[in-house]
Amino acid sequence: MTRSNLHITLSNGDKLQCVADGSSAPEQGYIVEHLLLPLLSFHDAKKEMALITEHCTLGGQRTNADYRYIIDLKNEHIGFYEEHYNYGKDTLKKGIDLTGRYISYLKKLETETELFTKRKFRNITNKELVKRINGLPDFKWDDEGVELNRRRLLSNGAFIYKMQGNTIIILKDE
Structure with a gap:
């Protein structure tokens, strides 16, 4: 199981953070087909929030997350990165840009x-x-x-x- 911290800007500009607890590597397909692609098609913050609450745990980030998604629904942009936790500083840090893996999966679809x-x-x-x-x-x-x-x-x-x-x-x- 792969966990991901999600940083989301809804189509109305509201921002939130949440956690996708399972199958969140793009190659596994679930997060792309059941969360990201539907979110990109809505253009409606209420529908976006309903889907996010169905698939994610709101209001926090996980220190054991493997990945970070930066999802900007206002500008229709998805960024996908490694996630790193610094135990000494108790901080999460965005790592290497892996967005190409997300784009590659889209091409396979x-x-x-x-x-x-x-x-x-x-x-x-x-x-x-x-x-x-x-x-x-x-x-x-x-x-x-x-x-x-x-x-x-x-x-x-x-x-x-x-x-x-x-x-x-x-x-x-x-």
């Missing part, structure tokens, strides 16, 4: 549809993809929508968009 759309739109920029979607009739952009969401998740906060009415607006594209 790609469905056949996502692999198809990745190939189909590989030469199109995010801006061009959004322009294409905005030019299509409502609900006629299934492949484009799959690719847009795939890019958002794998960018880990570097590409963020929102729906405003029937139009997609890019908020961030690095």
Whole structure:
């Protein structure tokens, strides 16, 4: 069993700390599929808190945690690090950045549809993809929508968009 200390910024900006007590290495899948990906899809602090309380122990950190997640739901960014406890100073310290392991696991989750759309739109920029979607009739952009969401998740906060009415607006594209 792997424990992780979680430092979370909810989509409304509220901050909290909690502990994920089991299966919290990204390669084990549970934390990514049952906590992180759903949290990134909500954009609603009440739903986020409900899921967090279901999967985590609130109000503290564990000295025996193996990992630290820094989850920023406002900016859709996940950071994953080693966690170190200094017994002499009674402090927890963020260690080596392991976020690549989280991104690698996300790539392994790609469905056949996502692999198809990745190939189909590989030469199109995010801006061009959004322009294409905005030019299509409502609900006629299934492949484009799959690719847009795939890019958002794998960018880990570097590409963020929102729906405003029937139009997609890019908020961030690095």
